[in-house]
Amino acid sequence: MLILQESTYVHPNRDILFSGLNLQINKNDKIALIGNNGSGKSTILKILAGDLIPSKGVLKAEVKPYYVPQIYGQYNNCTVAEALGIADKLNAFYEILEGRATESNLETLNDDWLIEERCKESLAIWGLDELDLMQKLQLLSGGQKTKIFLAGIHIHQPEMVLLDEPSNHLDDAGRLSLYNYLASTNHTLLLVSHDRTLLNLLNVVYELNKAGITVYGGNYDFYIEQKKIESEAHENDLKNKEKALRKAKEIQKESIERQQKLDARGKKKQEKAGLPTISMNTLKNNAEKSTSKIKGIHAEKVNEITKDLSQLRREALDVDKMKMGFEASRFHNGKILITAEQINFQYNSQLLWKNPLSFQFTAGERIAVKGLNGSGKTTFIKMILGLLVPQSGSIKITDFNAVYIDQDYSLIRDDFSVYEQAQSNNSGALLEHEIKIRLNRFLFTKEFWDKPCATLSGGERMRLMLCCLTIGTQAPDVIVLDEPTNNLDIQNIEILTAAVNEYGGLLLVVSHDEYFLNQIGVERFISLTGT
Structure with missing residues (x-):
């Protein structure tokens, strides 16, 4: 169905991304393609989609795959219809309905008289019933953009689908729809993702590494077992x-x-x-x-x-090198840190939550905050941290030391070098060589010490953030993680998981990644329901 032979891709700066790569996809295959950040997974998908040409090698394709990209910025000035590649066909359809059945319009429509109906059905499947096909993408959220391209699968009805991190911006409802699609579809699939729940729905794993592609004949859990044996x-x-x-x-x-x-x-x-x-x-x-x-x-x-x-x-494996080594939290497990009674917040005179929230958080707990896009998760976090005051109800917060780690790791200063960032967290008067030992432990060798933080990948920023936490003299009493796995590859998610599992304080996690929440031992959930 699709074969990539002896393929090499060279970046414009002449760095070789991969060389002599071979990949074969047969009809009805459901393949998960995994590998570390920067190994070339997205590039391979773009080559298969025809958006990139390999520097060397041959691509043989019997079908034209439908491609769901990871990044949508290039479509911001497009309408929904233009981004989905159906604008001309829809325009021809409407022209014919108005009596202009020209040869050109009939040729463009190509007897696809159900195009408008299929668009409505497809958008409805993904909860976008009210979406206008002529609306610009730049006005939409990341989750809405993802759903639009997923809706395109039903619109175009392709034989083969390429998906690049499709669950990244989806809420729980969107992820469930995606899981249902993957479990039931007969499409040939090639999926790049770090969502372990998603990966377990496919029946073979291709691991991209420096040596090429290694095939594991089973789902992600099977792959993990094989990697343990290795x-x-x-x-x-x-x-x-x-x-x-x-x-x-x-x-x-x-x-x-x-x-x-x-x-x-x-x-x-x-x-x-x-x-x-x-x-x-x-x-x-x-x-x-x-x-x-x-x-x-x-x-x-x-x-x-x-x-x-x-x-x-x-x-x-580098995971075992990275130990947080936190001292015990100042508070014993069970100590009440936050008490909220009937709290709510308003935007434009509109209450944020249908039912006011009442809860207690204690030291040592692991709590997940869940809710649909727009349900007020960020507002909730700001109130927990004392950055916002509820407009109704009351909240009592103990004087604790908290660290808020958002999905962009914005506590990392882009104008600092890696060493300067580490040094800025040196509240315990560690000597220079001691800081560099810590950096090495988190895989920042001397080649990284003078590197600007602005150039770090998502996984590198995460590791530097964890390293900085170990340099402080006292573990934070509270750590808040906001969608921590969104921009990480599987190796870095495992590093984060191992680090978090060493932490003994109050942990609040905003995440739709059920696999991650299970691995870090979350047992309590706060669900936010909008009005």
Whole structure:
């Protein structure tokens, strides 16, 4: 159905993104394509969609795929109909209805007399019943834009669909509709996503890495099990190689010491035998050559094992290196930190929530805040942090130390270098080398220390934010995470999950990622219902 052969893609700055890549998609395949940020997943989708041309290689396509992109900014000046590629057909349809059945209009419509009806049906499926097809995309939210392109699947009725992070901006209702579509559709699919619930709905995982694409014949949970087996095998290889290195060094030492004893013994015998000086020098040179040869043989063996060991260590997972190391929170678990009674807020004389909110939050709890787009999650967070005062009801907040981490990690200052950002959080008077040790632990080697924060990826900003939290002298009493997994790849989500699971204070999470919420042990939910 679609084949990509020996493909290479080179960025305009001549950096090679991937080389010699092979990919085959057959009819009815449902494939999840995963890999670290920057590995080339979105580029592959754009090549398959025909939006990019590979620098080398061949693309063979029997069908034209329908493409749901991750970023929609390029469509902001387009109408909904233009973004979906149906503006000309709709215009021809309306022209014909008004009596202008020209040859051009009939050719453009191509007997698709149900185009308007299908548009209405498709938009209704995604909760966009009231949307005007002539409306500009720039006036819509990220979730609405995503739903428009998802609605395009039913409008165009393609044989194959390419989806790039389709759940990124969707609320719970939108995600449920997307999950239902993926579970029931007969379309051939290639999906790029970090949404683990979404990935589990597909029957094969393709992992994109430096070596190419590795195929795992099962869903995401199956892939994780296989990776665990690989990781355990890798760990055993590492231990065996370390053992082999120690043994090789011991043998090297013993062999050299034994040879040196033999040389010394031989020298004494030669001296007793009264051999001429020239003979003594010849024997001495032979002994030195023999010792040097033994040293060379063992050094080569040690170097070979050391090289293999270094490679294994480079391939080891980095998640275990990153430990938060927080001191205990100032408050014991169960200490009441926030009490709210019948609170609500108004915008333009309109109450935000249908029912006023009453709750208590205590130290050590893990709470998820959920609600549809526009339900007031940001307002809720600001009231919790004391940044907004409710316009009805009352809220009592204990004097606590809180950190609010939004999905853009805006606490990171773009005008700082990585080291300067870390240093700005140094409330414990750590020395320079101690800060750099912490940065290294979070994968910021010396090549990163002078790098501007503005150039960091989403995953790098997240890791730097976590690193900064470890540099402070005291763990925050409250951490608020706002859609923390939205812009992260799976590896960085695992890093975030491991870090959050070390934290012992009050954790408030705004997220639609059920898989993530389950992994961090959220047991309580606050649901916000608009009026």
